[in-house]
Amino acid sequence: MKFEPVSPVHAYQRIVEQIEHAVLAGELTPGQRLPSERDLMSQFEVSRSTVREALRVLQSSEVIRSRPGDPRGPEVLSASPAALHRSMHRLARAGQLGFGELLQFRMLLEGSAYLLAARLRTDEQLAEMTSALDEMGALAAAREPDYLAFSHADVAFHDAVARATGNPLIVVCGEVVRDVVLELIKDKLQHAPDRRAVMRTSLEHHGEVLEAVRAGDGERASRLARRALYDYYAGYLPEDQRTPLLPLLDSPPP
Amino acid sequence: MKFEPVSPVHAYQRIVEQIEHAVLAGELTPGQRLPSERDLMSQFEVSRSTVREALRVLQSSEVIRSRPGDPRGPEVLSASPAALHRSMHRLARAGQLGFGELLQFRMLLEGSAYLLAARLRTDEQLAEMTSALDEMGALAAAREPDYLAFSHADVAFHDAVARATGNPLIVVCGEVVRDVVLELIKDKLQHAPDRRAVMRTSLEHHGEVLEAVRAGDGERASRLARRALYDYYAGYLPEDQRTPLLPLLDSPPP
DNA sequence: CCTAGGCTACTGGTCCGACCAGCATACTGG
DNA sequence: CCAGTATGCTGGTCGGACCAGTAGCCTAGG
Incomplete structure (x- = not known):
């Protein structure tokens, strides 16, 4: 029997993975809007801080963009270099x-x-x-x-x-x-x-x-x-x- | 007189910039440790959430690594592809x-x-x-x-x-x-x-x-x-x- | 004396509740 | 009909709290 080392997977990472996967799979196309942070926190059943950290990571990779005050929510960006x-x-x-x-x-x-x-x-x-x-x-x-x-x-x-x-x-x-x-x-x-x-x-x-x-x-x-x-x-x-x-x-x- | 469009610079971005600059300038060398989040929040005079979002961005770019429970603080990583x-x-x-x-x-x-x-x-x-x-x-x-x-x-x-x-x-x-x-x-x-x-x-x-x-x-x-x-x-x-x-x-x- | 063991003080991860400024839309008064 | 305000949302920031985990001390036992 062989075991492999494990590393804890944090909640925000799972969120990043899910959203990233949706974008890569084409379920979320550029220009579309994500639900608001408050919606996401109930969908993922985590706190808003966790949602926000996930969104930050996605922002820093140019996958999405958030603008304060925009009622339509974060925008999915097209892949950019x-x-x-x-x-x-x-x-x-x-x-x-x-x-x-x-x-x-x-x-x-x-x-x-x-x-x-x-x-x-x-x-x-x-x-x-x-x-x-x-x-x-x-x-x-x-x-x-x-x-x-x-x-x-x-x-x-x-x-x-x-x-x-x-x-x-x-x-x-x-x-x-x-x-x-x-x-x-x-x-x-x-x-x-x-x-x-x-x-x-x-x-x-x-x-x-x-x-x-x-x-x-x-x-x-x-x-x-x-x-x-x-x-x-x-x-x-x-x-x-x-x-x-x-x-x-x-x-x-x- | 010519003006240029401005975009708001968020607090967490300034923190990212400062730390990133320090790493790029060699003031922080790989292996060194950053102060703890609670220390950083008093140094930058922001809340812990803001510090954390900045650290998340740096983590997602492989600049630093955080491990829960490590009293030495986040580690500065060497540049990797x-x-x-x-x-x-x-x-x-x-x-x-x-x-x-x-x-x-x-x-x-x-x-x-x-x-x-x-x-x-x-x-x-x-x-x-x-x-x-x-x-x-x-x-x-x-x-x-x-x-x-x-x-x-x-x-x-x-x-x-x-x-x-x-x-x-x-x-x-x-x-x-x-x-x-x-x-x-x-x-x-x-x-x-x-x-x-x-x-x-x-x-x-x-x-x-x-x-x-x-x-x-x-x-x-x-x-x-x-x-x-x-x-x-x-x-x-x-x-x-x-x-x-x-x-x-x-x-x-x- | 030295070492194995628990202990403690801190870490980062997550949660909650709150306030603010900004934006799009609906509504209102002209 | 239109201008301008009012509203209800948004994301950004704050402060406080709790938890599981880790490093290193510190003690009890050899």
């Missing part, structure tokens, strides 16, 4: 995720994204990328370059590529990794010596990649994008931490 | 992620993982993969094949590969995607007609891939792995949903 973003951000700040690992992941992700986007993109999605690139061009050529706006247009470009893959998982992970990468080096970017030159080379790289995507040459787009990411960001990395990135560069394989 | 895992799992289950998208992402992720692992793996990590594969072989050859155990050994193999990349992000994402993929088709796997044959071909594919990793041929390992994933799982997918997977097959890996 916000929680994912927060956890990843925390890991990055706690030092569990270094800049090197994030950059490596981004190269991997975007590399594949271009591969897919070049083959699967619609004309409309191609137009989105083009307009984002035009925006970048306009900003880089402006008399007084707005680096922040340029960065936003850059994000829009990469986002359009990710959407062109048709895979929401790629979109979300791309968003998150880009955000965290940018956050880790944003102060260094602020004091870059020649931001205008940076913008110009960035623009040039994006143009080449877009051309490859337009031509349907996913492999070329992917290779160019990975190389561009490396050239753009590897400088912020100690030399001995660049090795893990190399296998993602020189492999124009089969 | 558990929260990341949960958010991604939720997103995968709730976000309209189809099997096709998950499979695509897994092919992308593992394809790159092999590419990296083949170059970066240590001998020790190679030994882990080998032993996992041996385990699979033993289970497949057993008189009465234990499909569940085989599946576990398979997971161990892929996990070893992911760890060999040295990138925790790849490890976590790999875990999650594998979990969700398996969850989506586990009932279909249960009723597979000839599980023994499935095990044998799976074993064979893994063997080839491992051989490529051992030889340091990441490109070959990646290609084989993506092909194997496709052959193994694409059957569960309607034909018209397989198109998005193809660019990951006949193209060189990123």
Whole structure:
């Protein structure tokens, strides 16, 4: 006979599980309202404090949202990457995720994204990328370059590529990794010596990649994008931490 | 003059922020203890309910852990990918992620993982993969094949590969995607007609891939792995949903 | 002297009852 | 018919209470 260790399951946890399960199973769809806390406390047969602690947990995971005074009750939210973003951000700040690992992941992700986007993109999605690139061009050529706006247009470009893959998982992970990468080096970017030159080379790289995507040459787009990411960001990395990135560069394989 | 919209900041949120900041800033290191709830309520000058709701949020993000009756108070935890895992799992289950998208992402992720692992793996990590594969072989050859155990050994193999990349992000994402993929088709796997044959071909594919990793041929390992994933799982997918997977097959890996 | 045992003072989990400010709706007066 | 108030709910916070559980002391027995 074998026994397994047990851990006490608290009342509020059971409530979280039940509500979470209902949401995941689709019994509660985004936009729907939960019963009020006072209703829930009689449904679950617990005190209001317990209900509230459960709702707090669900709120912190972006599953529901409560507004004081709203007679319709807590709202069920649609799944959002916000929680994912927060956890990843925390890991990055706690030092569990270094800049090197994030950059490596981004190269991997975007590399594949271009591969897919070049083959699967619609004309409309191609137009989105083009307009984002035009925006970048306009900003880089402006008399007084707005680096922040340029960065936003850059994000829009990469986002359009990710959407062109048709895979929401790629979109979300791309968003998150880009955000965290940018956050880790944003102060260094602020004091870059020649931001205008940076913008110009960035623009040039994006143009080449877009051309490859337009031509349907996913492999070329992917290779160019990975190389561009490396050239753009590897400088912020100690030399001995660049090795893990190399296998993602020189492999124009089969 | 420009004004920005404001949203009320609740008391428990301020507490979460303060404690979270202290942890992120390193003022509270893993293993340290927080003051008891009754102490905190006097430090923050709020009621115990408010303190408790704040602590609940921190618990649900795996920042701290409380045990009833422990006079030393809540414990500060070290950053772990558990929260990341949960958010991604939720997103995968709730976000309209189809099997096709998950499979695509897994092919992308593992394809790159092999590419990296083949170059970066240590001998020790190679030994882990080998032993996992041996385990699979033993289970497949057993008189009465234990499909569940085989599946576990398979997971161990892929996990070893992911760890060999040295990138925790790849490890976590790999875990999650594998979990969700398996969850989506586990009932279909249960009723597979000839599980023994499935095990044998799976074993064979893994063997080839491992051989490529051992030889340091990441490109070959990646290609084989993506092909194997496709052959193994694409059957569960309607034909018209397989198109998005193809660019990951006949193209060189990123 | 040392150790096994209970003892105690605290912990977190749950409950109750209360008050407040905020919101949507119904109702009211014009 | 509409503006504006009145109402009955909401969630946020408070204070007090009780309980089961734990760590560490403290004592009784060797």
